[in-house]
Amino acid sequence: MIPLVIGVSALSYAIIVFAPGDPATLLVDREQMTAETYTAMRVELGLDDNGAVRYLKTMRSLFTGELRSFRTKQRVIDAIGERVPTTLTIGILSILFGLIFGTVIGIVQATRPYSRLDDLGTVVSLTGFSIPHFWFALMLIMLFGVRLHWLPVSGIRPIGASDYNPVAMAPYLVMPTVVLGTGLLAYVARFVRSSMLEALNQDYIRTARAKGLRERIVLVRHALRNSLLPVITIAGFILPLLIGGAVIVENVFALPGMGRLAVDAVFARDYPVILTVTIFSAIAVIVGNLISDILYAVADPRIRYG
C-alpha cells in the first residue's frame, strides 16, 4: 500500500513538473519582474534544487500540511478540509441511493426474469451506465428547477459551515445525489440481478421452498444474502467512478466540494492544490480497495489471503 502511494505521488508530481512554463513567472506580474525578484522567486519555490530533492520537499510539505495554494496562499490541507464534508455527504448519499434502489431493481428483475418488468430494469440500468452526468444534471435542473420549481438549483452553503442548516439545505442535495448515484444504481442492479438468478437456481433454494418457507423469506434470507456477496467487490471500483462523477456534479450544481476545488485549481494552474487533491483521492481509492478486500474475506470465509 505504501509503495502504491509513493508511485501515485511520483506520477502526479511528474505530470505537473514537466508542465511547460516556469512557475516562478506564473506568480509574479511580468511587468514588475526583475532579475532579483525572479531569482528570489526561484529560491522561494525551491526550483533550483534538483528533481528528486524537490519531489521529496514537496511530499514532506504535502503530508505535514505545510503546502500552500499558489493562488490563495491558504494551506491546501485547510482548503480541502473545508470541502471534504460536502463531497463526503454527496458521496455517501449517492452510494446509499445506488445500493438501495439498485438492489431493489435487481431483485425484482431476478424474481421475474425475461418479463416486461425485467426488460424495464435492463433499460434503466443500461441508461444509467450510458448517460452523461453533466447532461443528466442539466436536464434535471431544467425540469425540476427551472420549469417546475420543485427543487432549488444552486446556492447551497458549504456543509459544516457554522450557518449550515441540514433541513433547509436538504432539497439542494436531492438532484446531485440522484445524478451521482445513478451510475452506481446501474452497476448494482446488474450485479444483483445476475447473482440472484444464479442463487435462485441453487439446491438450497429448492430445499428452502420444499420445506415450505414463505417466498419472501426464501428470497431475502436465502437467495439475497448469498448473492450480495459479489456486490462487495463493486466497492473497490466505484470510488474512482464516484470521484470522477463528483468533479462533474459539483461543478454543474455549484456545490462547494473537492471536485469543484480541483477544477478551479486546474484552470488556475494551482499546482499544489491539484497535486494534493489527486494524491488524496488516489489514497481514498487505495484504501477503498483494501476495505473491499477485507470485507470480502470477512463475508466469505472460504477466502483466505496469504
Place this chain on the structure above:
Amino acid sequence: MAEVARRRLTRTAAPAAPARRRSVAMRLVSNQRVVVGSAVLLITLFVAVFAGLIAPYDPNGQLLAERLAGPSAAHPFGEDQLGRDVLSRVIYGSRVSLGVGFSSVAITIVIGTVIGVAAGYFGKWTDNILMRFVDVFISIPVFMLLLTVVAIYGSSVVLLVTFIGISAFPGAARIVRAEVLSLMPRDFVLAARVVGASPVRIMYLHLVPNLLPVIIVSATLRVGAAILTEAGLSYFGLGVPPPSPTWGGMVADGRTFLDVGWWISTFPGIALLVVVVATNLVGDGLRDVFDPRRSQLT
C-alpha cells in the same frame, strides 16, 4: 522431422475451426442487442462520414437575427445562442465523438494488450513491475487526471485521443493478463514451447488470436466510456478546440439558456446517450456470444 512436427504442432496450436466460427457469426446475427446496437452505430457512422451532405446548414454559420429560435420545420432542433442550426451541429458533432471514441480505444487496446501479454507470458519480475505500474495508474481517478493533463499540455485532437487512450489502459492490461494466464497452461501453448517457438512467435501466433474475443468485447465496452470522457472534457471546455462542434461543448453552450432555449443542451445530450447506449448494447451482446459464462459481469 523436427520441421514437420513444428508445422503440425503450430497448425493445431492456433485453433481455427470453421464450424465454430460460423456458429459465432450466426449467434451474432441472431443476437438482438448486437443487431440493434450495430445498426444505430452504423447509421451514426454514416452520418459522421457524410455530415457535409446530410447537414442542412453550415454548423458554424451564425444567424444572429434568429438566435435562440425554437424548433421549427426549417430548424427541427432549433437554433442556439448565436443562431447556429442545432441539428447541423449535432450531425457534425458525431465526427468528434466517434473519431475520438474509437481511435482512443485503439490506443488503449494496443497498450493494454502489449502490457497484459508481456506480464502474463513472462511472469515473475516482469509481471510484478508491470502490474505494480498498472496498480498505480488505476488508483488515480481518471477524469481528474485527464482534466489536469489536458489543461496543462493542451487539447489538440491528437493529444486528446492519446491522453484518453492512455488513461484507460490499466483495465485492458488486467483483463488481457488474466486471459493470458488462463491460456498459458493450455496444450497448444505448451506444445509451441516444446518445439522451441520464440516468445514473440508464441505471443503473436498463439496467444493474441485466442485473446481476440476478450479484446473485442472489452474494446467495445470501452468505446462508450471514451465517448463520455471526451464529452465530459468538452463540457469543461477542454475538449477538441473550436470551431469543430462537439456534443459535450454544445451541452455546455446551452447550460445558461435552460429557461429560454431548452433545445440547445437537450439534443446533443440525447445524441450522446443514444450512441453510448448503442456501443454498450453491442458490447453486452458480444460478451454473451463470445463468453456466455461471464455474461453479466462488467
